[in-house]
Amino acid sequence: MTRRLPPTxxxxxxxxxxxxxxxxxxxxxxxxxVAIERGPWRDTATDFPTTYAQDELRYHVRHDxxxxxxxxxxxxxxxxxxxxxxxxxxxxxxxxxxxxxGGVHWxxxxxxxxxxxxxxxxxxxxxxxxxxxxxxxxxxxxxxTYDDIEPYYDRFEYLCGTSGIAGNLxxxxxxxxxxxxxxxxREYPTPGQKQPYGPTLFAKAAIELGYxxxxxPSGNLSxxxxxxxxxxxxxxxxxxxxxxxxxxxxxxxSPQTTILPVLVRRPNFxxxxxxxxxxxxxxxxxKRATGVTYIDSNxxxxxxxxxxxxxxxxxxxxxxxxxxxxIGQPYNPSTNEGVIGxxxxxxxxxxVNAFFDEDKNFNxxxxxxAIGTCVDDFNGDNFDHGKHGYIGGGYMGAVQTxxxxxxxxxxxxxxxxxxxxxxxxxxxxxxxTYQTATHGGCCSYRDAYLDLDPTYNDAFGRKLLRITFDFxxxxxxxxxxxxxxxxxxxxKMGPRHLEKNPRAGHYNSTIxxxxxxxxxxxxxxxxxxxxxxxxxxxxxxxxxxxPGASAFPQNAGYNPTNTVAALAFMSGxxxxxxxxxxxxxxxxx
Amino acid sequence: xxxxxxxxxxxxxxxxxxAGSDGQSYDQISRGRYLATLGDCAACHTVPGxxxxxxxxxxxxxxxxxxxxxxxxxxxxxIGAWSDDEFIAAVREGQGxxxxxxxxxxxxxxxxxxxxxxxxxxxxxxxxEPVTNKVVANQLPFPFSMRFTLSxxxxxxxTSGRFQPVQGKSEEWNRGAxxxxxxxxxxxCHTSKNFLGGDHTGSAxxxxxxxxxxxxxxxGDPHVGVGGWSADDIVAYLLTGHNRMSAATGPMAEVxxxxxxxxxxxDLQAIAVYLKDTGDQSNPAPTPIAASDPVMQKGxxxxxxxxxxxxxxxxxxxxxxxxxxxxxSSIQSADTTSLRRIVMEGARxxxxxxxxxGAAMPSFGWKLSREQIAAVxxxxxxxxxxxxxxxxx
Numbered sequence: 001m002t003r004r005l006p007p008t009x010x011x012x013x014x015x016x017x018x019x020x021x022x023x024x025x026x027x028x029x030x031x032x033x034v035a036i037e038r039g040p041w042r043d044t045a046t047d048f049p050t051t052y053a054q055d056e057l058r059y060h061v062r063h064d065x066x067x068x069x070x071x072x073x074x075x076x077x078x079x080x081x082x083x084x085x086x087x088x089x090x091x092x093x094x095x096x097x098x099x100x101x102g103g104v105h106w107x108x109x110x111x112x113x114x115x116x117x118x119x120x121x122x123x124x125x126x127x128x129x130x131x132x133x134x135x136x137x138x139x140x141x142x143x144x145t146y147d148d149i150e151p152y153y154d155r156f157e158y159l160c161g162t163s164g165i166a167g168n169l170x171x172x173x174x175x176x177x178x179x180x181x182x183x184x185x186r187e188y189p190t191p192g193q194k195q196p197y198g199p200t201l202f203a204k205a206a207i208e209l210g211y212x213x214x215x216x217p218s219g220n221l222s223x224x225x226x227x228x229x230x231x232x233x234x235x236x237x238x239x240x241x242x243x244x245x246x247x248x249x250x251x252x253x254s255p256q257t258t259i260l261p262v263l264v265r266r267p268n269f270x271x272x273x274x275x276x277x278x279x280x281x282x283x284x285x286x287k288r289a290t291g292v293t294y295i296d297s298n299x300x301x302x303x304x305x306x307x308x309x310x311x312x313x314x315x316x317x318x319x320x321x322x323x324x325x326x327i328g329q330p331y332n333p334s335t336n337e338g339v340i341g342x343x344x345x346x347x348x349x350x351x352v353n354a355f356f357d358e359d360k361n362f363n364x365x366x367x368x369x370a371i372g373t374c375v376d377d378f379n380g381d382n383f384d385h386g387k388h389g390y391i392g393g394g395y396m397g398a399v400q401t402x403x404x405x406x407x408x409x410x411x412x413x414x415x416x417x418x419x420x421x422x423x424x425x426x427x428x429x430x431x432x433t434y435q436t437a438t439h440g441g442c443c444s445y446r447d448a449y450l451d452l453d454p455t456y457n458d459a460f461g462r463k464l465l466r467i468t469f470d471f472x473x474x475x476x477x478x479x480x481x482x483x484x485x486x487x488x489x490x491x492k493m494g495p496r497h498l499e500k501n502p503r504a505g506h507y508n509s510t511i512x513x514x515x516x517x518x519x520x521x522x523x524x525x526x527x528x529x530x531x532x533x534x535x536x537x538x539x540x541x542x543x544x545x546x547p548g549a550s551a552f553p554q555n556a557g558y559n560p561t562n563t564v565a566a567l568a569f570m571s572g573x574x575x576x577x578x579x580x581x582x583x584x585x586x587x588x589x
Numbered sequence: 590x591x592x593x594x595x596x597x598x599x600x601x602x603x604x605x606x607x608a609g610s611d612g613q614s615y616d617q618i619s620r621g622r623y624l625a626t627l628g629d630c631a632a633c634h635t636v637p638g639x640x641x642x643x644x645x646x647x648x649x650x651x652x653x654x655x656x657x658x659x660x661x662x663x664x665x666x667x668i669g670a671w672s673d674d675e676f677i678a679a680v681r682e683g684q685g686x687x688x689x690x691x692x693x694x695x696x697x698x699x700x701x702x703x704x705x706x707x708x709x710x711x712x713x714x715x716x717x718e719p720v721t722n723k724v725v726a727n728q729l730p731f732p733f734s735m736r737f738t739l740s741x742x743x744x745x746x747x748t749s750g751r752f753q754p755v756q757g758k759s760e761e762w763n764r765g766a767x768x769x770x771x772x773x774x775x776x777x778c779h780t781s782k783n784f785l786g787g788d789h790t791g792s793a794x795x796x797x798x799x800x801x802x803x804x805x806x807x808x809g810d811p812h813v814g815v816g817g818w819s820a821d822d823i824v825a826y827l828l829t830g831h832n833r834m835s836a837a838t839g840p841m842a843e844v845x846x847x848x849x850x851x852x853x854x855x856d857l858q859a860i861a862v863y864l865k866d867t868g869d870q871s872n873p874a875p876t877p878i879a880a881s882d883p884v885m886q887k888g889x890x891x892x893x894x895x896x897x898x899x900x901x902x903x904x905x906x907x908x909x910x911x912x913x914x915x916x917x918s919s920i921q922s923a924d925t926t927s928l929r930r931i932v933m934e935g936a937r938x939x940x941x942x943x944x945x946x947g948a949a950m951p952s953f954g955w956k957l958s959r960e961q962i963a964a965v966x967x968x969x970x971x972x973x974x975x976x977x978x979x980x981x982x
Binding site: 043044045046049050051224226229230231232233234235237239248249250261262265 | 895897898899907908909910911935937940942943944945946947948949950951952953955956
């Protein structure tokens with residue numbers, strides 16, 4: 001039996017970055033907000049204290065902070081002719097869980113997208129002509145410009161205390177920063193992180209080749225910082241346990257270290273943890289959300305009525321919740337119609353492994369999730385693609401994320417994978433090996449999409465989400481070209497031996513790449529080809545807002561968190577300053 | 590008829606009997622509410638999350654448990670039927686309607702309060718919603734359960750009398766003294782107790798142990814007191830729970846939340862001025878234990894591995910986030926109860942509106958041996974200019 005609770009002003013599904021940001025904006029406007037999170041409450045000193053946060057077996061090998069596949073998983077296939085099979089252990093991406101969401105266990109790489117990224121379709125057609133794009137490529141413009149989103153990038157960076165060096169301050173280019181970035185209204189809140197030996201060598205090599213290196217913008221702070229909410233973060237200690245780990249000493253920006261301390265003090269905010277939302281409820285017209293139904297850890301089922309519903313789960317689960325709730329027209333790849341599940345995209349990464357003589361000692365354990373030197377010369381449309389036959393790109397660099405003992409032990413190809421010779425090779429190479437990497441964008445295609453699996457159900461009897469995805473020629477060409485350029489820079493660092501690992505072949509969901517899954521409920525200015533408008537408001541259900549990477553029409557060559565968070569701030573601003581005054585569609589359909 | 594007369598008499602008894610001020614005026618009630626904050630009455634008389642001043646909160650004393658009574662105007666279970674003089678006798682003399690109060694009620698400090706101030710509190714309490722909540726205060730075991738023993742206690746430990754301003758000291762100093770010694774009852778925790786639980790009056794505010802914590806020396810002693818803090822440091826600590834080197838935790842976190850963060854800046858400044866003028870302000874620091882001492886060496890190894898990530902190699906912490914160990918009077922206190930406890934169990938700093946972070950230290954009790962904890966505390970107490978006795982395992 002479902003019991004009905006007293007109504008609230010807004011209900012939030014999922015208390016990660018976007019849920020925390022929107023809860024803060026809406027409670028700040030005086031609304032009563034209930035956040036429903038299926039994972040546990042998470043607190044720095046209690047749940048990932050310095051005394052054991054650096055447990056690689058627990059967190060990296062055994063996935064302690066992530067969702068349990070038995071609670072929810074998805075099926076995967078490369079194309080529509082295959083039978084999709086369920087993921088029973090996480091592989092290429094790591095679905096977050098618990099309060100703070102992916103913000104607890106991200107690396108802290110805090111990038112802005114390029115101005116042209118938001119007009120990727122029209123920009124590339126204008127520069128290279130319509131025939132340059134493959135027929136099945138379904139990239140779209142976002143319906144916003146860089147100038148629209150800039151104030152919200154700024155808000156998130158100042159919330160986090162992001163460490164970096166501006167390359168374009170109000171249109172004035174500045175050496176030492178990223179000269180390709182869009183104009184930013186002010187400097188980063190804290191200076192760039194100090195660079196270790198490897199990134200320093202990379203910077204020297206890049207400059208010799210005529211590129212413009214700069215320190216990666218980092219959510220692991222170069223110095224202590226108190227944000228505009230009054231919450232203080234500490235300086236990063238370069239321990240190198242960031243991605244897949246919680247930060248024990250308050251130095252990585254996360255909802256816990258930036259927003260939640262203020263949010264929990266507000267009497268009009270409430271979080272219900274270990275409560276799984278089953279679906280968003282609609283009124284008989286199907287055009288208005290009336291709240292959500294959720295199940296608690298006792299197995300009790302509750303209806304929480306609300307005036308506004310904010311779907312703030314991880315990208316894949318946002319799409320899944322819409323399909324379960326019957327909101328929006330599901331995407332049909334054969335007709336190219338429908339919007340829910342449309343334009344699923346990912347991220348295309350590659351690497352170069354360089355093995356040096358013992359005179360070059362990289363001390364890889366001096367690291368942080370976003371400490372590195374990057375070049376942006378091959379990102380987006382920062383160079384002429386005309387002769388290369390592909391669009392898009394990515395950043396590349398020497399990012400020293402970790403030197404962890406179990407899984408960061410590079411050995412040259414041909415080394416046995418275990419035994420005495422493997423140990424000897426690890427010992428010989430650990431200090432003298434450097435991996436550089438590319439982080440490429442991913443276009444969207446007609447045959448890459450999300451829908452509900454016809455065969456497999458979850459623990460509550462709901463259909464699993466099905467991912468149909470493969471890499472396309474555009475991205476494989478991009479990865480090859482970028483990896484070659486990266487190898488040239490890396491070669492200049494002076495290794496004895498170098499191995500290139502461009503992305504090649506089919507997408508393999510069992511090998512970790514990134515957790516940057518995107519799309520499926522994308523933003524745009526046409527309800528026929530997008531699920532949400534520029535304010536992340538559902539075209540179909542105007543009192544439903546859907547922030548997250550699910551709104552990306554395609555992915556750019558950067559880590560998504562800054563853009564995800566900036567869009568959430570932009571949406572919150574629109575809700576508070578426009579929607580509350582006149583509830584209804586903020587953009588005419 | 591007879592019962593009507595009786596009811597009328599009761600009503601008369603409940604009418605505030607003090608002349609000269611309107612017990613229902615805005616000024617009087619808001620002054621009373623502020624004074625109740627100064628007295629931190631809610632700390633004992635309100636169950637966290639429960640109705641204000643309805644009593645029932647358990648107070649753990651060395652002699653057993655007491656439950657704080659209901660102060661709401663409920664006539665049966667609260668103080669609605671009490672006369673003003675009865676209220677004043679309870680607050681200032683420890684004389685309740687049913688006999689002596691136990692000195693967990695800080696009447697030995699409240700005795701310094703003026704009649705006007707106590708009655709203002711009464712007038713404020715009279716505005717609360719009456720809550721029916723019968724509290725049996727006395728949960729003590731024999732023989733402490735015998736209230737008559739308290740007259741003997743009072744004979745030894747209690748001196749009745751109002752606050753007398755000290756001539757030659759500023760008005761601000763005297764206001765601070767009134768707050769610290771009277772309503773604020775700082776000595777209830779920060780003054781050590783004799784075997785009967787009475788104050789060691791000769792060492793007022795020099796620190797005391799209660800509930801498994803050491804409430805540190807808050808006199809102007811430069812080494813183990815607040816002599817090294819500026820008046821602004823003291824005000825910031827009391828107002829926000831944090832200052833440039835320290836953070837409130839344990840029972841003081843609750844005091845900051847309920848009491849000091851609600852005080853006016855002027856009163857906090859007065860407290861700072863007074864505290865800095867108390868105690869032995871020229872107390873010399875002892876000679877530190879040499880860094881070459883084997884225990885110091887062992888402690889340093891533990892410190893580098895376990896503590897530097899937050900407290901820093903120089904022990905100076907991070908302002909507003911991680912307390913400084915360097916120069917900390919708590920760290921150098923003779924009593925190490927709190928230090929051991931914090932290392933063993935961890936501690937959460939108080940979160941306030943101006944300083945909402947509320948960072949916490951994790952527990953090390955599962956990870957470090959008693960010897961390691963003693964060694965690292967000895968190291969911390971004798972590094973970066975600190976000096977204090979070694980900590981025994």
